[in-house]
Amino acid sequence: MQYGTQYADGIVTTLRNEDIGTLREILSQPVEPIETVGIAPTFEQIETFSFHLPQASFVHLLDLFVSVCSVSDQFFICTVEQMRTLADLIDYIPLPLKVRYTFCISPINVESKLTAAAFVKMVRRFSSGQCLTYDWMMDMLNWESIGPPENLQQLEHLEKVYEVLDTYLWLSLRFPDMLPDEQPIREVCKQLDAMLQESVDNILEILENSAMGDARKGSLLKKMRERAQTQREKEEFEAQQKKELKMPEKRKGMKK
Numbered sequence: 001m002q003y004g005t006q007y008a009d010g011i012v013t014t015l016r017n018e019d020i021g022t023l024r025e026i027l028s029q030p031v032e033p034i035e036t037v038g039i040a041p042t043f044e045q046i047e048t049f050s051f052h053l054p055q056a057s058f059v060h061l062l063d064l065f066v067s068v069c070s071v072s073d074q075f076f077i078c079t080v081e082q083m084r085t086l087a088d089l090i091d092y093i094p095l096p097l098k099v100r101y102t103f104c105i106s107p108i109n110v111e112s113k114l115t116a117a118a119f120v121k122m123v124r125r126f127s128s129g130q131c132l133t134y135d136w137m138m139d140m141l142n143w144e145s146i147g148p149p150e151n152l153q154q155l156e157h158l159e160k161v162y163e164v165l166d167t168y169l170w171l172s173l174r175f176p177d178m179l180p181d182e183q184p185i186r187e188v189c190k191q192l193d194a195m196l197q198e199s200v201d202n203i204l205e206i207l208e209n210s211a212m213g214d215a216r217k218g219s220l221l222k223k224m225r226e227r228a229q230t231q232r233e234k235e236e237f238e239a240q241q242k243k244e245l246k247m248p249e250k251r252k253g254m255k256k
Helices: 017-028 043-052 058-068 080-089 097-104 113-127 134-140 152-174 182-208 214-227 231-245
Strands: 037-039 075-077
Touching (some): 080 113, 097 152
């Protein structure tokens, strides 16, 4: 399901049959009114802080923003921790403020070594003025060694590779000149989609044979179902992003 598209409605189920009753009970309850809304610092706000504190690092600017920011009871500050985590990883890499801000709001989870290392390598290459090409991405991710997962460890690795490539597509909307190979990367994502879909079909058997706890199993299932969405849905979502960003197909980026 994807809010705001023709796929806004869908079907939901549970991992275990005995949880179906609980799900029905939850869905039958009225939706509680939203009392507070989360907001995140905009680039313009961070830019204002930077103007007055030109020597401060981006991490320091975020810390200052949180410490001095005040909001009404209807709002709360959110996503700053994720931004700070990414900012801390690339703090030493020279980047323009706007570019750094964009990288720090990237939709990537850097809790794993693979995604964290890939993110830093992508930013470093961007900073050097070199394009993030298809060949470079495939070499960085050691693509030739990747195949259909045969166990849980390989399944998780595949999901992380997908996340890195998904981040590439997100960044390519913002920096099309520096990440020029959107279509080839999208083709790779299609291959991963097929592998993931096949894995989802066999996931229960793989999980049942693993020593992983129930909570972790449920979390992995959720991730895999999210990643196994159709290419059509992704393209529609990204087309909407382009429209919202009001971007032309090509925009000047950093020169090679």
